Amino acid sequence: MIEVEDLHVRFAETHAVKGVSFSVPQGGSFGIVGESGSGKSTVLRVISGLNPNWSGRIAIGGDEVGPKRSKSFFRRVQMVFQDPYGSLHPRQTADRALSEPLLVHGIGDIEGRILRALGEVALPESVRFRYPHQLSGGQRQRLAIARALMAEPEVLLLDEPTSALDVSIQAEVLNLLADLQQRRGLTYMLVSHNLAVVAHLCPLVGVMQHGEMVEQITTAELRAGRTCHPHTAELRALSVELEDPEEALGGVE
Amino acid sequence: MLVEIDNLRISFATPNGISEAVRGVSLTLGQEKLGVVGESGSGKSLTARAILKLLPGGAMMSADRLSFDGIDVLAASEREMRGIRGRRAGLILQDPKYSLNPVMPVGRQIAEAWRLHKGRAASRRNAEQAAIDLLDQVRIRNPARVARAYPHELSGGMGQRVMIAMMLAPDPELLIADEPTSALDATVQAEILRLIEDLVARRGMGLILISHDLPLISHFCDRVMVMYAGRVLERLPAGELARARHAYTRGLLDCLPSLIHPRERLATLARDPAWLTA
Numbered sequence: 001m002i003e004v005e006d007l008h009v010r011f012a013e014t015h016a017v018k019g020v021s022f023s024v025p026q027g028g029s030f031g032i033v034g035e036s037g038s039g040k041s042t043v044l045r046v047i048s049g050l051n052p053n054w055s056g057r058i059a060i061g062g063d064e065v066g067p068k069r070s071k072s073f074f075r076r077v078q079m080v081f082q083d084p085y086g087s088l089h090p091r092q093t094a095d096r097a098l099s100e101p102l103l104v105h106g107i108g109d110i111e112g113r114i115l116r117a118l119g120e121v122a123l124p125e126s127v128r129f130r131y132p133h134q135l136s137g138g139q140r141q142r143l144a145i146a147r148a149l150m151a152e153p154e155v156l157l158l159d160e161p162t163s164a165l166d167v168s169i170q171a172e173v174l175n176l177l178a179d180l181q182q183r184r185g186l187t188y189m190l191v192s193h194n195l196a197v198v199a200h201l202c203p204l205v206g207v208m209q210h211g212e213m214v215e216q217i218t219t220a221e222l223r224a225g226r227t228c229h230p231h232t233a234e235l236r237a238l239s240v241e242l243e244d245p246e247e248a249l250g251g252v253e
Numbered sequence: 254m255l256v257e258i259d260n261l262r263i264s265f266a267t268p269n270g271i272s273e274a275v276r277g278v279s280l281t282l283g284q285e286k287l288g289v290v291g292e293s294g295s296g297k298s299l300t301a302r303a304i305l306k307l308l309p310g311g312a313m314m315s316a317d318r319l320s321f322d323g324i325d326v327l328a329a330s331e332r333e334m335r336g337i338r339g340r341r342a343g344l345i346l347q348d349p350k351y352s353l354n355p356v357m358p359v360g361r362q363i364a365e366a367w368r369l370h371k372g373r374a375a376s377r378r379n380a381e382q383a384a385i386d387l388l389d390q391v392r393i394r395n396p397a398r399v400a401r402a403y404p405h406e407l408s409g410g411m412g413q414r415v416m417i418a419m420m421l422a423p424d425p426e427l428l429i430a431d432e433p434t435s436a437l438d439a440t441v442q443a444e445i446l447r448l449i450e451d452l453v454a455r456r457g458m459g460l461i462l463i464s465h466d467l468p469l470i471s472h473f474c475d476r477v478m479v480m481y482a483g484r485v486l487e488r489l490p491a492g493e494l495a496r497a498r499h500a501y502t503r504g505l506l507d508c509l510p511s512l513i514h515p516r517e518r519l520a521t522l523a524r525d526p527a528w529l530t531a
Contacts, residue, residue, distance in 0.1 A: 035438035036409065137293070166292040166465055171508035171519035178518070193438060200510035200519070223512060238439045239512050242468040 001026040001155060001187040002047065007056035009042050009211075016042050017054070018211040024204075026061075026154075029181070029188040031202030033195050033235060038208040040191045041159055047189065048079045048157050060155065075105055078148035082160035084140035088132040094118075094143050095128045101150040117146040121176060138169035142176065149180070158190045162197060174200060195239040199223065207232045255427055255459040256282040256304055259318035263299050263483075265311055274312075275299050276483040282427075286453060286460040288470035288491060290505070291480035297463050300480070301429045304461075305342055306334050322426065340370045342427040343420030348436050349412030353404040359415045360384045360400025363422055370423030387418040391448060410441035414448070421452065428453065431463045446473050467494065467505050479505075482529050501528055 002024040009017035017039040024030040034040040045051045047058060052067035059065065060077060081087040088097055098114045107113070118125060121142040132140055141161065148156060161177070162170040178201065181188060192198050198205055199219045207215045207229060215229040227233040263275040275296040280287070291297040302308055303319065306326055319326045321337055329337075338344075346352050354362055364380035367387070371380075381400070388396035391414040404412060413433060420428060430449060434442040450473055453460045464470050470477055471494040479487040479502050487499040497503055507520040 035440060167467075167505060168292065168508050168522035171510075171521050174510065175519055175521065194510075195439075196510040196512045199512055200515070219515075223515060235439060236512065238443055241443075242466075242472055243509075243511055244513060 001028070001061055002030070002189065003057070003059040004043070004047070005057040007043065007046065007054060007058065009039070009046060009051065009054045011053070016211050017046070019056075020206075020208075020211075020213045022206055022213065022216060024187055024189060026187055027181070027185045028204070029190060029202040031190045031192065031198035031205040032208055032213075033192060033198050033205060034208035035193060037210075039211040040208045043208075044079070044157050044159050044189060044191050048077060049073065050079075071105070075151045076153050077155040077157065078151065078153040079157040079159065080141075080144050080148050080161050082163050084137070084144040084164075085132060087144055088140060088147075090132055093129050093131055094123075094135070097143065097147050098150055101147060105151050107151065113150065117150060120149070120180070121146040136169075137165055138172060141165060141169075141173055145173075145176065145180070149184075152184075153186075155187045155189070158188060160192050161190070163192065163194070170197070177201060195222075195235055196243070207235065254281050254283055254320075255322055256280070256461075257318055257320045258300070258304070259316060261300060261303055261316040261319060262314070263296070263303060263308065264313050265309075266313070271313075274483050275303070278480070278483070278485055280478060280485075282459050282461065284457050284459050285476065286450070286462060286474040288474035288477045289461060289463045289480060290465065290467050290470050290477060292465060292505075294482070295480040296483040297480045298431050301431060301461050301463055302344075304427075304429070305338050305344060307338070307344070339366065339420075339425075340423045341425050342429065343423075343425040345413075345416055345420055345428065345430040345433045347432040349407075349409070349416045350404065352416055353412065355404050358401050358403055359407070360388070360402075363387055363400070363415070363419045366419050367422040383422070384418075387422055388415070390421065390452070391415075391418045392444075393418075409437050410445065413437060413441075413445055417445075417449065417452070421456075424456070425458065427459045427461070429461045429463070432465070433462070434469075435464070435466075442469075449473075467502075468509070484529075486528060500525060 005021045007017055007020045020043055022030060032040040032043060046054045049069040065073060095114060098117055099110050102110050102113060118128060123139060123142050127135060127139060162173050165173060180186060190198055190201055199222060203219050205217055205219060205222060206213045209231045215232045217227060217232060222236060227236060259279045261275055261278045264271050264273045278300050289297045303314055304321055308314060316327060353359060363384035367383045368375045368380045385396045385400050388399055393399050393414055434445050437445060462470060462474055471491040474491045477489055477491050477494060478485055481501050487497060487502050489497060504522040508522055510519060
């Protein structure tokens with residue numbers, strides 16, 4: 001569904017992404033982990049069309065895309081950001097946020113679709129005419145996900161979708177994302193600094209460091225500790241150490 | 254005891270009446286590391302800030318006892334509090350970007366903090382040298398160069414080290430760290446926490462570490478206090494977190510995605526209304 005080949009991104013003097021290639025099958029999930037400045041979010045922004053300065057090859061569903069995207073592209077690909085407070089218009093109600101994608105793409109049955117969308121992300125109908133500041137953090141992120149799904153995209157790009165949430169709310173949002181994927185056959189790309197979150201949702205993980213994808217590893221290999229690159233091993237060790245100090249000391253296998 | 258709190262209550266007036274944010278919290282702290290865990294809105298930050306009397310405007314506070322090293326914080330004047338804040342008790346916040354002066358080199362900011370607490374006798378040159386020493390203590394590789402840098406020229410981890418250096422300048426007895434590493438990468442987070450741990454042990458300080466991250470807290474603290482809706486639900490030695498009894502604490506642990514123990518579906522927290530009054 002998503003094919004990326006030899007992607008390079010340069011900002012002024014910085015070479016932010018240095019020849020990254022990967023592909024994501026339809027209905028699959030691909031995760032990217034890395035630290036700040038590793039280029040993981042830049043890759044996602046390039047695919048979403050938010051960053052036009054890149055070279056390489058990107059294809060979505062077999063169609064190659066250029067720096068400028070067509071309207072039909074944004075029907076197929078949608079993005080969800082870390083902070084829904086920043087991505088939702090503060091003076092638009094949930095109703096307005098949800099109806100706008102429908103108006104842009106000329107989709108009918110607005111009333112019915114909004115009610116179904118709220119139901120699908122488990123938001124009560126009472127939030128429909130509320131503003132973002134009247135919602136809790138978890139509700140805002142559900143609204144952002146509902147909005148991204150309004151135009152019935154095939155691909156959802158998720159940039160740290162749960163990093164700003166409490167762990168109990170994070171679990172609810174991750175479960176919701178898993179349900180939506182199963183129900184709609186969505187293709188996911190998930191970027192996060194949290195290895196456990198990425199591994200939970202994605203069977204394949206790309207590890208980025210200094211603009212390079214240093215390793216692509218299946219979640220099963222990652223869990224078992226069969227890493228190839230030292231940076232992957234380091235990120236894994238830090239994650240395991242916090243989870244289970246005894247296991248980290250004993251080593252795995 | 255460094256800090257003694259008995260039945261602390263903090264409330265705010267809202268259009269719909271009084272809203273209680275902290276409801277009868279008690280704790281004592283010596284030269285040890287206490288972790289305070291809870292979700293947003295649990296009152297964990299307010300509780301810690303009450304010790305410094307640094308509450309948002311409009312907050313109403315009462316307590317049967319609230320003392321810092323024997324000083325009655327409730328009765329203390331602003332002047333007395335200024336003698337405690339920064340000097341005897343330091344506060345480290347989540348994002349150094351908002352705590353540092355953006356138009357002053359960080360070395361001068363640390364030197365200023367140092368001179369303020371050493372009195373007028375301290376010369377400018379001594380203060381500059383002290384700032385560089387402090388930057389060295391928080392393991393910045395090229396302290397003289399970093400001292401001349403402005404906050405925007407530093408990475409998040411570096412900025413947080415500068416904040417810690419600044420808080421250490423007056424040799425405080427208590428350090429309150431409110432989500433000090435939430436904005437940092439995992440590798441940097443571990444380094445900063447080890448640094449805090451090491452400094453606390455070496456200088457014999459008391460530490461209150463506030464975080465929403467249960468595993469992290471239990472890893473770095475001696476004792477853990479779990480807060481929910483303004484109350485303490487459970488207290489336990491950090492090493493016994495796995496044996497936590499309260500359903501809320503268990504729930505917080507169970508809803509975490511795990512790398513080693515994968516689960517098809519994450520457990521979600523079923524909030525029991527009884528937790529509000531228990």
